[in-house]
Amino acid sequence: MPDRAIQLVVQYDGTDFSGWQVQPETRTVQGVLEATLDRLAGGPVRVTGAGRTDAGVHASGQAAGATLAEHWTPERIRRALNQQLPHDVWIVAAHEMAPSFHARFSATRRRYRYVVGLRDDSWSPFRRRFLHPWPGPVAPDKAHLDWCAGQLLGTHVFRGFAVRGTAPDDDNHECEVHDCRWTKSDGLLTLEIEANRFLHHMVRFLVGTMLEIGAGRRSRADFTALLAAPDNDDVSPPAPASGLTLERVTYPAHLYLANR
Amino acid sequence: MPDRAIQLVVQYDGTDFSGWQVQPETRTVQGVLEATLDRLAGGPVRVTGAGRTDAGVHASGQAAGATLAEHWTPERIRRALNQQLPHDVWIVAAHEMAPSFHARFSATRRRYRYVVGLRDDSWSPFRRRFLHPWPGPVAPDKAHLDWCAGQLLGTHVFRGFAVRGTAPDDDNHECEVHDCRWTKSDGLLTLEIEANRFLHHMVRFLVGTMLEIGAGRRSRADFTALLAAPDNDDVSPPAPASGLTLERVTYPAHLYLANR
Numbered sequence: 170m171p172d173r174a175i176q177l178v179v180q181y182d183g184t185d186f187s188g189w190q191v192q193p194e195t196r197t198v199q200g201v202l203e204a205t206l207d208r209l210a211g212g213p214v215r216v217t218g219a220g221r222t223d224a225g226v227h228a229s230g231q232a233a234g235a236t237l238a239e240h241w242t243p244e245r246i247r248r249a250l251n252q253q254l255p256h257d258v259w260i261v262a263a264h265e266m267a268p269s270f271h272a273r274f275s276a277t278r279r280r281y282r283y284v285v286g287l288r289d290d291s292w293s294p295f296r297r298r299f300l301h302p303w304p305g306p307v308a309p310d311k312a313h314l315d316w317c318a319g320q321l322l323g324t325h326v327f328r329g330f331a332v333r334g335t336a337p338d339d340d341n342h343e344c345e346v347h348d349c350r351w352t353k354s355d356g357l358l359t360l361e362i363e364a365n366r367f368l369h370h371m372v373r374f375l376v377g378t379m380l381e382i383g384a385g386r387r388s389r390a391d392f393t394a395l396l397a398a399p400d401n402d403d404v405s406p407p408a409p410a411s412g413l414t415l416e417r418v419t420y421p422a423h424l425y426l427a428n429r
Numbered sequence: 430m431p432d433r434a435i436q437l438v439v440q441y442d443g444t445d446f447s448g449w450q451v452q453p454e455t456r457t458v459q460g461v462l463e464a465t466l467d468r469l470a471g472g473p474v475r476v477t478g479a480g481r482t483d484a485g486v487h488a489s490g491q492a493a494g495a496t497l498a499e500h501w502t503p504e505r506i507r508r509a510l511n512q513q514l515p516h517d518v519w520i521v522a523a524h525e526m527a528p529s530f531h532a533r534f535s536a537t538r539r540r541y542r543y544v545v546g547l548r549d550d551s552w553s554p555f556r557r558r559f560l561h562p563w564p565g566p567v568a569p570d571k572a573h574l575d576w577c578a579g580q581l582l583g584t585h586v587f588r589g590f591a592v593r594g595t596a597p598d599d600d601n602h603e604c605e606v607h608d609c610r611w612t613k614s615d616g617l618l619t620l621e622i623e624a625n626r627f628l629h630h631m632v633r634f635l636v637g638t639m640l641e642i643g644a645g646r647r648s649r650a651d652f653t654a655l656l657a658a659p660d661n662d663d664v665s666p667p668a669p670a671s672g673l674t675l676e677r678v679t680y681p682a683h684l685y686l687a688n689r
Contacts, residue, residue, distance in 0.1 A: 180554050256558070259553050259557070289511060292519060293519050294516065294519050295442065297516050
């Protein structure tokens with residue numbers, strides 16, 4: 170009986186997780202998913218994520234791949250998982266994929282959202298888990314943020330905005346940014362950024378530095394310099410994990426069996 | 430130096446609280462507020478709530494009263510509290526009130542919202558803490574719910590929908606319902622209900638019974654009978670606390686010093 174390659178679209182509130190990746194003795198999203206799948210499948214199931222989100226980072230559309238026996242149709246595994254998963258993890262959708270599908274290597278784009286809560290009125294307990302509460306009385310200057318976002322579009326080497334020695338494959342620090350924009354509404358400043366790939370801590374380093382520039386504590390020239398820097402010696406501290414959400418992972422349409 | 434009567438408008442995520450009211454050895458909203466105010470004021474401060482929400486019930490607009498020394502202006506105490514309160518409690522606003530203000534006895538109306546998550550698509554980890562996930566494949570019949578809501582308008586004796594022996598004052602079980610309506614959108618069924626007062630567990634008993642009628646497991650006649658019942662022997666189990674939020678408490682305008 171052939172197996173099925175399943176893509177799970179996963180939502181999680183990252184607050185109470187030590188990130189995505191399995192680690193001994195800590196609660197991780199991959200660990201919770203694998204333990205639940207093991208129980209359902211009656212044997213060990215490996216789950217591969219499109220990206221390894223850090224501790225405290227959320228997802229509204231993380232993608233995960235698993236190979237399952239044929240009787241697990243996408244809808245059946247989705248329902249079974251949702252009945253057993255804890256309340257802070259949720260399978261939004263499940264798709265059957267071509268056998269060549271790999272959750273990480275097949276992904277062509279990832280999209281993240283970063284939310285800054287501006288006025289303290291936006292820090293309500295209903296939103297607080299999913300934003301970075303801006304501590305200052307004056308909001309970051311949106312014109313500076315917009316300028317930085319414009320600089321990021323296109324292909325750059327992001328050594329200045331990555332944790333050292335953690336490029337996901339070889340020593341390649343090049344990323345192509347397809348979309349990058351800040352919006353401001355309802356007391357929130359929100360960054361949407363989409364790229365072919367991201368380096369470790371890259372979005373949080375970018376946001377941390379952009380907010381310092383927006384607050385007038387660093388110059389636009391610093392940003393330009395960091396985009397050409399050979400290391401991250403001059404980057405600002407990463408913005409807090411709570412503001413970051415992995416929104417969407419894109420795969421080529423031909424990998425979805427339903428599209429064939 | 431005269432004291433100030435302050436109304437605090439309080440939001441909380443009730444998930445990790447054993448309700449509003451102070452109890453030894455457990456985490457309650459009133460307990461957290463009093464402990465924080467004690468620290469700020471340098472002495473014991475009593476906080477009175479407009480209503481005692483149960484364990485797990487949320488608030489987007491609970492009202493609380495406290496008497497504070499004159500140097501605590503409303504804005505000053507609001508900021509100081511928000512700097513020290515844990516992340517699941519938040520002071521949205523603070524108002525200076527007339528000396529005769531009493532958070533519970535001066536309130537003329539309370540408004541609650543109850544949210545049922547219908548399709549399992551609405552149970553995302555971002556909303557899950559604040560709704561009751563409807564377990565069945567078929568949504569409750571909205572026409573039945575609307576009919577029940579219509580029956581509730583006006584003045585009734587709610588012995589059929591209250592915990593026995595817990596009427597807040599004397600043995601009075603009469604409440605006047607000013608507004609009561611169900612709406613359905615985006616996979617959610619939402620009840621909004623406003624009354625001069627509510628009895629213990631009343632909203633959750635009402636919702637539990639309405640949902641049973643909506644699911645076709647009880648009749649409309651049962652609802653009529655419960656509205657005239659001398660006790661709660663025939664009521665359905667209360668709906669889960671997670672779906673309930675205290676939205677707003679109304680006081681007469683003349684009690685707000687800013688309005689004078």
